[in-house]
Amino acid sequence: MTAPDASRAPDAGALDVELITVGDELLLGFTVDTNAAHLARTLAGVGGRIVRRASVGDDRAVIADAVREALQRTGAVITTGGLGPTADDLTRDAVADVFGRTLALDAALLADLEARWQRRFNHPLPPSNHRQVMVPEGAEVLPNRHGSAPGLWLEDPQGRWVAMLPGVPREMRGMLADTLLPRLQGRLAATARVVRSRTLRTVGIAESALADRLGAQARTVEGLALAYLPGAEGVDLRVTAPLLPPDEADARLGAAVETLCARVGPYVYGEEDADLAALAVQGCRVRGWTVAVAESCTGGMLGMRLTAVPGASDVVLGGVIAYANAIKVSELGVAPALLETDGAVSEAVARAMAAGVRARCGATVGIGITGIAGPGGGTPDKPVGTVWVAVDVDGQVHAARAVFPGDRHEIRYRAAQAALDRLRRAVDGQAPEPPWVTRS
C-alpha cells in the first residue's frame, strides 16, 4: 500500500481511506446513512481509518469528481451504492471514467444472474438488468452473497484503488466481511494501529451515580477514553483505545474493562449487545425456575421481552395484562380494598399482583409491575414515571419503587428493564442497592 500522505506521519502504518456514499436518496434525506458508521467502525478495528466522507447524488460527473478528488488526496476509496440495475445506478460508469476504462459485459456474471432470476422469479432476466454485470476493464469482481449486484475493485498502476460496494446495508456488510476486509488486511502494514472499543452495559444506576463511582466526571479509565451513553435500557460505558497496535489495544481494553467492572459492580450485566431478557431467562433456566408476569402500565412489554428470547418457553409460562383495575381483582386476586386504600400504583398492589400471577400460573417467580406511564395521571405524591415492581420468588418478595424520566414509551421501557434487572438479581441472589428506593 502506498503511504497516502507523508504529512500524516503520526499515523503512519494506518490505512487511510475516503468513503463516498452514492444516492439521491441520501441527499434528499429519505435514507439515513448507516453504512458509513458501520464501515468506519469496522475499518478502525483493523487499523484502517476513514479520513473523510462524502455523499453525492446519482450523477455520473459528480460521482466521478468526488472519486477523483479522493484518489488524489488519499489514494484509497470505498464507495457504497449505485451498483444496481437501473439507469440511475452510475457508480461503475463514473469510476470507469476516472480510471479511463471501458465497460464490458461479464459473461460469467450474466449466467449467474440469469440463473438467479429463473430460480427466484421464474422469469427470464429482463435485458435492462444487464447493467448490473457490466464490469470495467481490469476490475476485479467482489462477490455478493446477499444480493444480485456484484461489487468491484479497481486499482491503478500506482496502487491507488477504489472498492465499490452495494448500498443495501445487508449486502454491503456481507461483502465487507467476506471479501474487502481480508483484502485490506493484506495491505495493512505490520505496524498498523487500530482503534478498538468495548462497551459495558449497566442497568439500575444513573449516569451521575456511575460518575461518582468512577471518580467525579471521570472521562478516562486506565488512560483510555471513557464515554457515558445513557438510554432507556440503562447507561452504556464505552472505553476506546486510540491508535494502538492490536495486541496492546486489546490488553489495555481488557485492563480498563476489569477496572470498570470492579468499580461498577453488579450494575454491569454484559457487553456490547447483551440483552437483559436473554440473561434473565438463561439464569432462570439454570435454576429451574418458571416465570409469570402481571403487568399494568407496561401492558405486555415485559412478557414481550421475555418471550423475544428464542426458546423462552421452558421458562416463561405467560401471565396477565391487568391494565384495568377490574382485571387486577378478577384475574390476579388483588383485594378491592387494597386498590381503594393504597391505590393501583402502590407497593401493596405490586406485591399482590406478583403473588397472584405466581399462584394462578403455578410459576416459581411472579413479577408485578404497576405505574404511571403518563402523559396524564400523575399527582404530586405519585408523579408520572412512578413505578412499583415486585418480584416474588417462592413467596419471598422484593419490591421497589422508582420514578423514571422520559416520555410514555421510555417510562414503560425503563419499567420493563427494571423488572428484568430485578429478576436477574434474584437469580444471582443479589439485592439491588440504591439508587433504587427499596421498601421491602
Add this chain to the structure above:
Amino acid sequence: MTAPDASRAPDAGALDVELITVGDELLLGFTVDTNAAHLARTLAGVGGRIVRRASVGDDRAVIADAVREALQRTGAVITTGGLGPTADDLTRDAVADVFGRTLALDAALLADLEARWQRRFNHPLPPSNHRQVMVPEGAEVLPNRHGSAPGLWLEDPQGRWVAMLPGVPREMRGMLADTLLPRLQGRLAATARVVRSRTLRTVGIAESALADRLGAQARTVEGLALAYLPGAEGVDLRVTAPLLPPDEADARLGAAVETLCARVGPYVYGEEDADLAALAVQGCRVRGWTVAVAESCTGGMLGMRLTAVPGASDVVLGGVIAYANAIKVSELGVAPALLETDGAVSEAVARAMAAGVRARCGATVGIGITGIAGPGGGTPDKPVGTVWVAVDVDGQVHAARAVFPGDRHEIRYRAAQAALDRLRRAVDGQAPEPPWVTRS
C-alpha cells in the same frame, strides 16, 4: 442570494447547499449521522437542495479545507457539530480561518451562559467553557433554544455564507426550525421549486399484490415517482413531487394520493407516521367497545402496542399471555382436547382463546393470537411464520391464517400488526380480502 452555479440551469431558483458534518465520532462510526437526512428533507421541502455532503473529523485545517472547497463550489454551506466547549470543538475557529476573521468573546452570550450554569448546575461557569461564546468578527449569533452552544452565521461580501449548527440532533433541529429556515426562506427565489413527498401506509397486502393493483411494476402515479417501502408494519407507498413550485407540488401530490387510495382501497390506513394501534383504539372508543387480548406467540406485544396509545385505558382492559399450553387451558378455558387434536397453532385454538379472554375480562372484543415465531418449532404443515389470529366481537368471530416472512422478531411484529388490522377492520365493518387466507 447569488445563483451559485449557472450550469445548474434546470434547477435555477432552487437554493443549492453543501452540508458538512463535523466530528471524530462520525468518522469513527460511533455515531450514525441522522442530522444529514433531517436537514436534507427539511431543505428540500422549501426549495433547498443538499447537492453534496461531507463528514470531517475534529481537525481545524481539515474542517477549513472542506468549508473552503464547498464555498468555492456552491457558496452556501451548513455545518453541524464542533461548537461545544471542549478543545476538540473547532468549527468556529476553522470557519473564521476561511473568512479571515478573528474570534472575540461575546459578553452577552457569556452572561447568558454564566446564568445558565448557575441555574442548572448551581456552579460558576468553568473558564474552559468560554470557548462556546467566542464569536468570529462579523458573525451573527443563532440562538439555541435547547442547549448552551449558540449557532453562528458568517457571510462574505459576495453573499457566500456558512451557517454553523450544533451537532446534538435536538439542538440542531430546534435551531433549524426557529432561525435558519426563516432566514433561508427569505433568500429563496419566488420561482423556487420544492421536493415534497407524501407517504401512505398499507397493511395486510404484499408488495407484489400492491404492484398488481397499481399496474405491474408501477413506479409512477399521476406522473410522480412512486417508491414501495416494505417493512414489518406493512408496505409504505411514498410518492414524491420533484422540483415543482410549492402549490403545484401539493396539488399533484394530492391527486396522486387520491389515485393511490382509490386503487389500494382499505389496505391504506393512514399517512406518514400513522400508528395502527392508535387508529384501532380510537375506532373502538367511538363504538364504545372494550378489548381484551389472548397472546401466545406474541407474548404481550399486542397488549403493549394497544397500551402504548395514551389514554388507552377506556378501551383496553388487559388480557392473558398464554405462552404455555397449560395457561391456555387454565386461564382461557381452551379445551385440552382441542390442543390435542388441532394443535396449539390452529384456527380452533385461536377462536377459543379469543372467546375465552373476552368472557374472562368481560370485554366487547376478544383477540386471540397463536403461531410459530421460530427459529425452531416449524413443521411442513405449519412452517415457522404460521400465525392464526381470531377476533371475536360479541360472539361474531373472524379468524384468519397467515404465514409471515422474517426472523422471530419480525414474525411476532407482523402478527401483532395483523391483529391490529383485523381490529381496525372489525371497527369499520369490513372483512379483509385476500391475500389473507380466511377460513371463517
